[in-house]
Amino acid sequence: MSREIWQGYNMKAIQLARFPKIKHAQDNWCIPAAIENVVRYHGGDLSQQQIVAWIKEVSGSSEHIDIENVVGVLRKENGHGGFIYRTEQLSSQKKSMDTAAFFALVRAAITQNLPPIVVMEFPSCWYLPGYSAGCEHYVLTIIGITQNHVLIWDTNPAVMALPIVVSNEWILSHLSPATTMLWVIPCEKEERFHMLLTGEQEEP
Numbered sequence: 001m002s003r004e005i006w007q008g009y010n011m012k013a014i015q016l017a018r019f020p021k022i023k024h025a026q027d028n029w030c031i032p033a034a035i036e037n038v039v040r041y042h043g044g045d046l047s048q049q050q051i052v053a054w055i056k057e058v059s060g061s062s063e064h065i066d067i068e069n070v071v072g073v074l075r076k077e078n079g080h081g082g083f084i085y086r087t088e089q090l091s092s093q094k095k096s097m098d099t100a101a102f103f104a105l106v107r108a109a110i111t112q113n114l115p116p117i118v119v120m121e122f123p124s125c126w127y128l129p130g131y132s133a134g135c136e137h138y139v140l141t142i143i144g145i146t147q148n149h150v151l152i153w154d155t156n157p158a159v160m161a162l163p164i165v166v167s168n169e170w171i172l173s174h175l176s177p178a179t180t181m182l183w184v185i186p187c188e189k190e191e192r193f194h195m196l197l198t199g200e201q202e203e204p
Helices: 003-009 030-041 050-057 067-076 098-110 168-174 187-196
Strands: 083-089 117-121 137-145 149-153 164-167 181-188
Touching: 030 050, 030 067, 030 098, 030 117, 030 137, 050 067, 050 098, 067 083, 083 098, 083 187, 098 137, 098 168, 117 168, 149 168, 164 168, 181 187
Parallel strands: none
Antiparallel strands: 083 181, 117 137, 117 181, 137 149, 149 164
């Protein structure tokens, strides 16, 4: 899949051919797998297995994996290979979320080759035939965006090994209430990322 396919849809996308498209090895490993994809996309070397091993070393168990403990162990490992790991909560209530600002940030980040990982709620999410999420929270990586749709990568091995197009409305209806976004940022892009968050830099 290439950018050219989406030109008619005015899609902004990361360099799709470089994205690893890795699936998670175990059911509760969606966060480590999403991070592995983005780190490897940026040329780093980190596996979901290593992340889970660090979590187990710190907490004594890998049964409970969430954004906080994953980011905690990655920061403890000093960013691992020149990366910064940040979480951002764009609002405290989904009802008051500025949707235009959310999608503007996603578009600007995609333009800068910084794919965001977003936390979703899956109490009753069936966006593909036969899809079933066994957990209430899950993460997806946004790797492309048009005016009305986003292109996502789902690490679930039961889902086809291709990026999936979903509507903006679908994303909004399943975002976590705090609209948590997880960012994997190469150190050399830290200032650029800060400018995206503060609105100091407009996309080209």
